Amino acid sequence: MPSDYASGFAPWEDADATPLISFDGVTKRFGGFTAIDNIDLQIYPKEFFALLGPSGCGKTTLMRMLGGFEDVTEGRITIDGLNMAGIPANKRAVNMMFQSYALFPHLSVADNIAFGLKRSDMPKSEIQGRVDEMLRLVQLQKFAKRKPHQISGGQRQRVALARALAKAPKLLLLDEPLGALDKKLRQETQFELMDIQEKTGTTFVIVTHDQEEAMTVASRIAVMDNGLLKQVDTPDRVYESPNSVYVADFIGDVNIITGTASEVLENTQLIWAEGATPITGMTGSRVVQGEPASFVIRPEKVSISKDEPQAANKVEGKVIDIAYLGNMSTYHVALANGVIVKSQTANNRRIARRDITWEDPVWLSWTDTAGLVLRD
Amino acid sequence: MRRMTSFNVVSLTMGFAFLYIPMLILVIYSFNASKLVTVWGGFSTKWYGELLQNEAFLDAAWVTIKVGLISSTIATILGTMAAFVLVRSGRFFGRTLFSGMIYAPLVMPEVITGLSLLLLFISIGLPRGVTTIVLAHATFSMCYVSVVVSSRMASFDRSLEEAAYDLGCTGWDAFKSVTLPIIAPAVISGWLLAFTLSLDDLVIASFTAGPASTTLPIKIFSSVRLGVSPEINALSTIIIAIVTVGVITASITSKRAIVKKQREEQMADT
Ligand SMILES: Nc1ncnc2c1ncn2[C@@H]1O[C@H](COP(=O)(O)OP(=O)(O)O)[C@@H](O)[C@H]1O
Ligand SMILES: [Mg+2]
Numbered sequence: 001m002p003s004d005y006a007s008g009f010a011p012w013e014d015a016d017a018t019p020l021i022s023f024d025g026v027t028k029r030f031g032g033f034t035a036i037d038n039i040d041l042q043i044y045p046k047e048f049f050a051l052l053g054p055s056g057c058g059k060t061t062l063m064r065m066l067g068g069f070e071d072v073t074e075g076r077i078t079i080d081g082l083n084m085a086g087i088p089a090n091k092r093a094v095n096m097m098f099q100s101y102a103l104f105p106h107l108s109v110a111d112n113i114a115f116g117l118k119r120s121d122m123p124k125s126e127i128q129g130r131v132d133e134m135l136r137l138v139q140l141q142k143f144a145k146r147k148p149h150q151i152s153g154g155q156r157q158r159v160a161l162a163r164a165l166a167k168a169p170k171l172l173l174l175d176e177p178l179g180a181l182d183k184k185l186r187q188e189t190q191f192e193l194m195d196i197q198e199k200t201g202t203t204f205v206i207v208t209h210d211q212e213e214a215m216t217v218a219s220r221i222a223v224m225d226n227g228l229l230k231q232v233d234t235p236d237r238v239y240e241s242p243n244s245v246y247v248a249d250f251i252g253d254v255n256i257i258t259g260t261a262s263e264v265l266e267n268t269q270l271i272w273a274e275g276a277t278p279i280t281g282m283t284g285s286r287v288v289q290g291e292p293a294s295f296v297i298r299p300e301k302v303s304i305s306k307d308e309p310q311a312a313n314k315v316e317g318k319v320i321d322i323a324y325l326g327n328m329s330t331y332h333v334a335l336a337n338g339v340i341v342k343s344q345t346a347n348n349r350r351i352a353r354r355d356i357t358w359e360d361p362v363w364l365s366w367t368d369t370a371g372l373v374l375r376d
Numbered sequence: 377m378r379r380m381t382s383f384n385v386v387s388l389t390m391g392f393a394f395l396y397i398p399m400l401i402l403v404i405y406s407f408n409a410s411k412l413v414t415v416w417g418g419f420s421t422k423w424y425g426e427l428l429q430n431e432a433f434l435d436a437a438w439v440t441i442k443v444g445l446i447s448s449t450i451a452t453i454l455g456t457m458a459a460f461v462l463v464r465s466g467r468f469f470g471r472t473l474f475s476g477m478i479y480a481p482l483v484m485p486e487v488i489t490g491l492s493l494l495l496l497f498i499s500i501g502l503p504r505g506v507t508t509i510v511l512a513h514a515t516f517s518m519c520y521v522s523v524v525v526s527s528r529m530a531s532f533d534r535s536l537e538e539a540a541y542d543l544g545c546t547g548w549d550a551f552k553s554v555t556l557p558i559i560a561p562a563v564i565s566g567w568l569l570a571f572t573l574s575l576d577d578l579v580i581a582s583f584t585a586g587p588a589s590t591t592l593p594i595k596i597f598s599s600v601r602l603g604v605s606p607e608i609n610a611l612s613t614i615i616i617a618i619v620t621v622g623v624i625t626a627s628i629t630s631k632r633a634i635v636k637k638q639r640e641e642q643m644a645d646t
Contacts, residue, residue, distance in 0.1 A: 069538055089541040102539035106557040115553075116543030150640045167543070 011044035020045045020203050026075035028061055035061045037227040048197050048204045050214035053224030059207040063173050067096045095169040099176045101160040103148040109159050110144040116167045134162040154185050174206040190216050211251050223247050243285045245376045248296040255341045261293040268373035270295045273337040279313050281371035297371030299344035302364050304331050311365035319360045406609035413604045423610040436595035447513035448570035455521025463529040481519045489516055490583030504586035512584040513574040521566035528562035
């Protein structure tokens with residue numbers, strides 16, 4: 001889905017590529033509480049890497065360790081081959097865009113952007129030029145002389161970005177950079193961010209709890225839970241081939257049917273209800289024959305029809321709810337054993353011409369490769 | 377605007393009368409030609425002239441200002457440092473004790489503070505004079521400064537300092553270029569408060585002043601004990617005038633700053 005992927009940008013698949021950032025067995029404890037639990041992770045130059053997870057899972061902590069604001073309890077972080085242990089924030093070729101933006105209220109927009117440059121070895125004569133260049137990049141030339149309280153939230157966010165990019169860091173850290181913006185502005189800004197990332201060639205690591213945002217901007221996503229990395233993969237693989245029920249459930253909408261794995265081959269048969277035909281899905285990681293497992297399938301991959309279809313997997317049920325979303329509808333169908341399965345279809349016909357309504361008996365069907373069987 | 381009820385008018389008048397009639401009488405009598413304080417002898421400004429000839433008063437005024445400036449500056453530096461430690465260093469051994477102790481002088485009777493300082497100066501053999509008053513004033517007013525500054529520090533966004541480090545600042549540079557300019561209004565109010573307290577202080581100064589160095593409050597107090605002279609009225613009128621001008625200027629400037637900021641914020645949102 002991302003253009004990077006289409007253009008063949010995939011250094012993580014190249015065994016010879018050198019990562020920009022490498023976490024080796026990194027653990028972070030606050031007193032007795034383990035915030036980051038033995039993480040191994042490589043991030044490559046020019047990546048747009050997203051850390052995704054629920055609040056409190058350790059995203060900010062991981063990022064602050066990269067920035068030099070928290071030290072590592074165990075393990076090692078290297079950036080560009082250098083061990084970061086003991087190197088303070090002001091000596092790292094890393095800049096951070098703070099969640100609260102942290103703009104200096106007593107300085108103008110231009111002075112905020114120049115702040116880091118004045119403390120670098122850039123000659124004085126070049127600073128003004130660089131500030132102008134950054135102002136152009138984020139389209140704020142007209143606001144150079146304003147103070148942060150004299151501009152809008154979206155503009156503040158762009159000043160923070162320009163300030164963090166001014167020193168041309170190897171790595172830019174963004175902690176929920178768009179959290180304070182409204183939905184429309186957020187979507188526009190996501191594309192702007194991708195554009196700027198491409199123009200500057202900087203490696204971006206972004207923290208977010210919004211899965212759509214992560215899917216939109218990132219070349220790869222790390223899904224976190226309780227200080228652990230559950231899966232690190234491209235957005236399409238995280239969506240299409242989650243390695244656990246947790247990831248499948250966290251990213252997008254999903255149907256989960258629990259049962260017991262019977263035949264584990266390329267596909268797995270799942271016995272899910274007494275007397276019912278087993279359902280088939282692709283075999284996910286760590287599924288063991290005879291052990292409990294879960295079948296997961298996205299609602300848009302489940303077809304709904306009134307008549308019995310010709311399909312590899314089909315189950316009968318009754319419509320109990322229909323959610324009309326304008327461009328699509330989601331049917332909630334209760335199966336005989338009480339399990340509710342959602343089916344989503346695009347509304348490419350007008351409402352009057354659709355024939356399924358509440359209480360109708362219907363058939364749900366999907367192909368053998370539409371869903372996955374995962375161990376929970 | 378809403379019309380005031382007669383009850384409100386009366387209470388407002390009473391309140392202001394209570395506060396300001398004594399001062400008004402003092403101001404009027406400072407222009408009294410008669411030497412007798414309580415008898416009106418016609419309008420005259422001669423006491424102002426005589427005041428300017430009075431070496432002892434002028435010396436005392438100079439000592440007071442010098443003590444005020446130096447002690448409030450010392451108090452501001454120490455108080456700001458104390459506020460930093462209290463707000464920033466998180467939990468350390470004895471923190472509660474330390475933060476309790478820094479506020480103790482606020483509630484301690486001045487007589488006790490003065491007496492204990494006097495004993496200290498005697499025991500270390502420091503001769504009493506301007507130095508001892510400065511030290512004494514810096515000691516007690518630093519608590520006030522630390523209260524003012526630490527309440528500002530508590531709402532200070534730490535990520536501003538982290539952003540400064542992130543952009544290459546060392547600890548001192550971050551303090552100087554980011555923290556200090558942002559908390560400056562609180563530090564300045566702390567300084568003004570310390571300065572006012574020092575100008576105002578009679579009790580502690582009486583304990584710590586030497587024979588050759590009296591502050592204005594001590595001078596006024598001791599000469600009033602020999603009988604109120606019209607010169608004192610003139611001096612007090614001058615002080616009232618200075619304070620009035622100061623208060624009015626301060627409130628106008630802060631009001632203007634608030635209005636300006638509100639206007640700019642409205643502009644930003646459109
Ligand atoms: N300085 C700290 N002291 C103690 N616990 C902390 C500290 N910083 C973070 N934590 C804890 O670590 C966990 C992860 O926090 P954080 O990284 O901020 O989560 P996220 O950014 O994913 O919401 C949370 O449970 C939080 O309470
Ligand atoms: Mg966070």
